[in-house]
Amino acid sequence: MPDWFNILLRSLGALAYLFILTKIIGKRQIKQLSLIEYIVGITIGSIAAFMATEIDGPIVHSLIAMGVFAIVPVLMEWLTLKSKVLRDFFEGKSTVLIKEGKILEDNLKKERLTAEDLLEQLRIKNVFRVADVEFALMETNGELSVLLKSENQPVTPQQLELTVSPAEENQVVIMDGVIMDEPLATAGYNRRWVRTQLQKAGVALENVFLGQVDKGGELYLDLYDDKIQVPAPQAMKLTFATLKKCQADLELFALATKSEEAKQTYQRDAEQLQQVIDQLKPFLIR
Numbered sequence: 001m002p003d004w005f006n007i008l009l010r011s012l013g014a015l016a017y018l019f020i021l022t023k024i025i026g027k028r029q030i031k032q033l034s035l036i037e038y039i040v041g042i043t044i045g046s047i048a049a050f051m052a053t054e055i056d057g058p059i060v061h062s063l064i065a066m067g068v069f070a071i072v073p074v075l076m077e078w079l080t081l082k083s084k085v086l087r088d089f090f091e092g093k094s095t096v097l098i099k100e101g102k103i104l105e106d107n108l109k110k111e112r113l114t115a116e117d118l119l120e121q122l123r124i125k126n127v128f129r130v131a132d133v134e135f136a137l138m139e140t141n142g143e144l145s146v147l148l149k150s151e152n153q154p155v156t157p158q159q160l161e162l163t164v165s166p167a168e169e170n171q172v173v174i175m176d177g178v179i180m181d182e183p184l185a186t187a188g189y190n191r192r193w194v195r196t197q198l199q200k201a202g203v204a205l206e207n208v209f210l211g212q213v214d215k216g217g218e219l220y221l222d223l224y225d226d227k228i229q230v231p232a233p234q235a236m237k238l239t240f241a242t243l244k245k246c247q248a249d250l251e252l253f254a255l256a257t258k259s260e261e262a263k264q265t266y267q268r269d270a271e272q273l274q275q276v277i278d279q280l281k282p283f284l285i286r
Contacts, residue, residue: 006055014048037073098136174211247273
């Protein structure tokens with residue numbers, strides 16, 4: 001067997017074996033890796049490279065070595081789940097860097113961070129003023145967690161006692177000019193509905209890069225040709241405007257009629273319709 005072909009087979013075998021080991025170890029982002037997992041990842045990669053190029057050595061030795069290094073993080077993860085002492089030893093503890101708007105310089109030095117590093121991490125969190133921070137932690141994965149002071153936190157609808165529509169999962173029904181049948185069925189629609197909506201928007205299916213539908217049945221389109229402006233869906237707003245017009249008409253009828261009984265009926269209906277509009281407004285106007 002030629003050496004180049006032997007190396008090719010070894011490389012493909014190493015790649016397949018690494019894929020299996022990675023599935024066993026579990027999926028984490030690079031920044032979430034512990035020190036042990038980081039070391040194991042580098043070592044397994046080195047062994048795989050050695051196995052692919054060292055054609056004289058037995059391949060089984062490299063496979064055993066990679067298997068051992070792959071089992072280590074799995075075993076360590078199981079142990080850390082059972083013991084907080086081991087978890088703190090292997091994964092470390094979070095470090096407080098800012099408390100009540102004051103930078104803790106000793107902890108900053110412990111993490112080997114400069115003031116510029118800290119400010120950069122704060123800017124990533126959209127914080128540009130240290131005095132606005134109530135609490136900032138350097139997590140074990142290197143991420144900075146920031147809690148703003150109460151007066152600097154964004155106002156929420158709950159604090160304003162506002163009713164808002166619940167968060168909803170949009171379904172991707174068109175991708176790369178192809179209708180996605182499974183998400184479409186999940187949303188409760190079919191291909192005929194999609195084509196009808198595209199016809200209303202005056203857009204060809206082939207020109208749609210991405211299409212999403214929300215629970216209200218509004219289809220949002222992103223086209224390959226960015227110069228073409230797709231009008232925003234207006235069904236919800238038109239429904240809201242129609243309800244407001246009906247409510248205004250009832251009030252107008254109440255003012256115009258000379259019958260006291262009819263006036264009370266119109267006023268009562270107008271008030272009831274206004275209550276319905278107030279309840280539906282968060283869902284219709286977004």
